[in-house]
Amino acid sequence: MQIRPPLLDSAAEPCAFLFLTYACxxxxxxxxxxxxxxxxxxxxxxxxxxxxxxxxxGITDLRLTGGEPTVHPLVFQTVMWAKxxxxxxxxxxxxxxxxxxxxxxxxxPELAGCxxxxxxxxxxxxxxxxxxxxxxxxxxxxAGALAAKGHSIGVRCLLMPGAKDGVHSFLxxxxxxGLARVRFVPVQRDGRASLDAEMNWVSWPTxxxxxxxxxxxxxxxxxxxxxxxxxxxxxxxxxxxxxxSCVARRRKLWSIAPNGDVFECCLLVTDRECAVxxxxxxxxxRTLGAVDPFLPxxxxxxxxxLPGTPTKQSCPMSSLDLRVKTHV
Numbered sequence: 649m650q651i652r653p654p655l656l657d658s659a660a661e662p663c664a665f666l667f668l669t670y671a672c673x674x675x676x677x678x679x680x681x682x683x684x685x686x687x688x689x690x691x692x693x694x695x696x697x698x699x700x701x702x703x704x705x706g707i708t709d710l711r712l713t714g715g716e717p718t719v720h721p722l723v724f725q726t727v728m729w730a731k732x733x734x735x736x737x738x739x740x741x742x743x744x745x746x747x748x749x750x751x752x753x754x755x756x757p758e759l760a761g762c763x764x765x766x767x768x769x770x771x772x773x774x775x776x777x778x779x780x781x782x783x784x785x786x787x788x789x790x791a792g793a794l795a796a797k798g799h800s801i802g803v804r805c806l807l808m809p810g811a812k813d814g815v816h817s818f819l820x821x822x823x824x825x826g827l828a829r830v831r832f833v834p835v836q837r838d839g840r841a842s843l844d845a846e847m848n849w850v851s852w853p854t855x856x857x858x859x860x861x862x863x864x865x866x867x868x869x870x871x872x873x874x875x876x877x878x879x880x881x882x883x884x885x886x887x888x889x890x891x892x893s894c895v896a897r898r899r900k901l902w903s904i905a906p907n908g909d910v911f912e913c914c915l916l917v918t919d920r921e922c923a924v925x926x927x928x929x930x931x932x933x934r935t936l937g938a939v940d941p942f943l944p945x946x947x948x949x950x951x952x953x954l955p956g957t958p959t960k961q962s963c964p965m966s967s968l969d970l971r972v973k974t975h976v
Contacts, residue, residue, distance in 0.1 A: 802829025
């Protein structure tokens with residue numbers, strides 16, 4: 649059974665990702681940030697300046713990310729500063745500190761949404777890709793308990809080659825834990841993941857297509873408020889589901905690095921040569937408020953993904969929204 653709900657208007661609103669830090673309390677095998685970027689926290693003055701620049705540009709949708717944003721000593725204060733400026737604040741986190749440090753939990757009720765990362769469909773895959781992190785079952789139970797309290801919580805699950813047979817079981821585990829929001833994120837062949845000899849990259853596009861069909865055909869899908877799958881191989885024509893990406897929707901989706909540099913895309917933040925502005929520039933708010941945030945040159949990520957894969961061009965950050973009742 650195929651489900652094609654309309655995308656909500658809020659999905660096309662301009663958005664800013666604030667990279668509070670490049671530091672992280674895990675060392676995941678697939679992470680492109682950890683592989684290429686030095687550790688570093690955004691300073692208080694830069695946080696305050698960035699928030700005001702983003703707000704002056706007319707953007708109210710703010711995503712806190714990293715690295716791991718909860719390791720920043722001012723993460724809670726940043727959320728409160730942002731709310732004073734009428735931002736809707738959402739958080740991308742690995743959840744480790746939320747699970748292990750009760751001092752971080754007052755953060756959750758202040759958020760408009762929170763995505764907690766898990767790193768595989770099974771306990772073994774999750775632990776292999778993110779050694780030292782909490783067990784998968786603990787993450788799902790914790791996230792489900794927060795959702796049961798009325799918080800907007802979802803999980804972002806890393807998909808890896810060889811994982812297709814675990815999709816149905818994982819969706820069942822999420823529903824049993826009380827989670828109705830799941831985003832599947834296909835691993836990218838960059839950063840540390842490019843060195844993983846256990847992954848069959850050649851068959852990955854075909855396998856991902858099978859995973860999407862499993863999700864769309866599963867009767868479990870109707871039980872989710874959000875169910876989406878990343879679409880790095882541009883499989884849009886093969887599925888009756890809307891595509892969400894900044895390129896396809898001409899959406900303003902800015903990213904600000906810990907040093908205050910402004911980028912068109914979250915994939916570019918470790919490449920200082922791609923910065924288009926700094927939050928300290930007098931014209932920074934005008935840059936972020938531009939009608940079209942994309943430079944005349946084609947984004948270097950908007951290319952055929954791997955040799956021998958489909959020749960259509962696609963953004964690695966695009967997704968197929970198989971089920972959308974609400975927007976987070």
